[in-house]
Amino acid sequence: MxxxxxxxxxxxxxxxxxxxxxxxxxxxxxxxxxxxxxxxxxxxxxxxxxxxxxxxxxxxxxxxxxxxxxxxxxxxxxxxxxxxxxxxxxxxxxxxxxxxxxxxxxxxxxxxxxxxxxxxxxxxxxxxxxxxxxxxxxxFFPPNPKVQFNQQLEAAFRRMSLLLRTVVSDEMKETAFRSEKDVLEENLKSLGDKFKLFEEETKKLRRAGYRESRHIVVHKQLLYTLHKGMEVLEAMDNHYFQSVREEGIDRLFDAHLELLIKGHEHVLLKLEDKVKQDSHEIERLQQDNEAFLHVLMTQCVQGEEGSRRLSIVAAACYEYGFQICRLDRLVGHVESGQDKKK
Structure with missing residues (x-):
């Protein structure tokens, strides 16, 4: 402790x-x-x-x-x-x-x-x-699970973004990568506990209204999206480097992972009201996510047996991107509700 x-x-x-x-x-x-x-x-x-x-x-x-x-x-x-x-x-x-x-x-x-x-x-x-x-x-210092959750979530996202951005290029030392990944897993477990505290306090102590209930849904999706990012890391670790990859595949995955991280970061900034209203980052992410899955699945079906392991990684990346887009919609609902009250 x-x-x-x-x-x-x-x-x-x-x-x-x-x-x-x-x-x-x-x-x-x-x-x-x-x-x-x-x-x-x-x-x-x-x-x-x-x-x-x-x-x-x-x-x-x-x-x-x-x-x-x-x-x-x-x-x-x-x-x-x-x-x-x-x-x-x-x-x-x-x-x-x-x-x-x-x-x-x-x-x-x-x-x-x-x-x-x-x-x-x-x-x-x-x-x-x-x-x-x-x-x-x-x-004395009354506990605030929501603030603690947000602080830990930000730290977990920074660690996950570092791992996702370097996993394909293999820039990090193996021992450092494993150590960071283990810490990230512990962070996600701790976040789950903090979310339970936040949900309990909001629902049972404060008698959550419609607005508070929306915030609970958003925070639950924040945690779920992080878990989907962690699943991408697991899929990369278990299947990507054991697969048969054609020239250019590494660049394709690296670019898509960068786009996913940027999209995730964009939604987190949107939640803090730090991005412009006319931003189209998530629309680009959604379009690229569909195209990426289509290209990879087509190649995996036509390719050798070993290359089909890439389909598992591609599916994990697609699911991560899908949950980022869903998180963006939920954050948008919360923002629209606040604007109506103003």
């Missing part, structure tokens, strides 16, 4: 939880600190959901643990059985994420052996930790 706002906020939340337990003169403040660490979440929506879920499962777990401690004992076997029971209840309530901290509550309460005042103090420490993390997450 890289050092960032969430790391800093976790430290602040732990500090706040420890200070509050000291002020309230609660013993073993480490329990509050552990709760604060567990409760720090990557988005405000998840923080709120986590807070509510923890409140439910921890209250239930503390009640069961207190009852078991009073009626039975705090024997290790009994503690283990109660933990199993609480896990089953959490799973039944579909609150799997709360299991860890709820078990901390159960063990801490059962340690009190039925002393309800001591058990309540332990439960209060858990709530202090959860509340501290929730408050800090909102007040």
């Amino acid at each position: 890289a050092f960032g706002a969430r790391v800093l906020k976790t430290g602040i939340a732990v500090t706040l939880a420890l200070y509050i337990t000291m002020i309230l003169q609660l013993h073993t403040p480490v329990i509050a600190a552990v709760a604060a660490i567990f409760a720090m979440q990557p988005s405000i929506y998840r923080s709120w959901r986590y807070f509510l879920e923890q409140l439910q499962t921890n209250t239930l777990g503390a009640a069961i643990a207190l009852l078991a401690g009073m009626v039975i004992s705090n024997n290790p076997i009994v503690v283990g059985l109660i933990c199993i029971l609480v896990i089953m209840i959490c799973l039944k309530m579909k609150m799997e994420e709360t299991v860890g901290l709820t078990l901390v509550t159960v063990i801490a309460v059962m340690e009190a052996s039925g002393q309800w005042d001591f058990a309540l103090a332990r439960f209060a420490q858990i709530l202090v930790g959860i509340g501290s993390a929730f408050v800090i997450n909102i007040l």
Whole structure:
């Protein structure tokens, strides 16, 4: 994990939880600190959901643990059985994420052996930790998944454009190319997680309207288009250099990949309102994409068996170009909607 706002906020939340337990003169403040660490979440929506879920499962777990401690004992076997029971209840309530901290509550309460005042103090420490993390997450550098998504998307596109522009010419060293490709794959996985956070927060926390729903669709297409660019890289790696290629094929692919990258970049700039309204970049891309596929497919059908592997690469390039054009249309719909509101 890289050092960032969430790391800093976790430290602040732990500090706040420890200070509050000291002020309230609660013993073993480490329990509050552990709760604060567990409760720090990557988005405000998840923080709120986590807070509510923890409140439910921890209250239930503390009640069961207190009852078991009073009626039975705090024997290790009994503690283990109660933990199993609480896990089953959490799973039944579909609150799997709360299991860890709820078990901390159960063990801490059962340690009190039925002393309800001591058990309540332990439960209060858990709530202090959860509340501290929730408050800090909102007040200090509140997470903004949409901004984080856009920043990571820009970095991923720059890396992908570099790889696509050099894959045919084979200018990059093999080790450098592989390293950049591995980083790009990790970037795409991280982008998928960020999109989920952005979608959750927009739909469930802010009650997305028509305009917000359009933005979700655009961001989903932004991610999907990047994945299609990644599929081109995979197809080039697995099939292009193993195929039989006639003279001029390398130049044809290199020129088309350059056009695809320029078209993708054009749409990203359009999304930021940085291109002229009368630009015809995407129209040229669409026409060239159709012509490129037709030429390659004709050649592959007439060529040798080895040259037909180029059809796989050509199809991946065509699909990437098609998704770029689709992204352009979606961005255009968002822009037209904003213009109507103005």
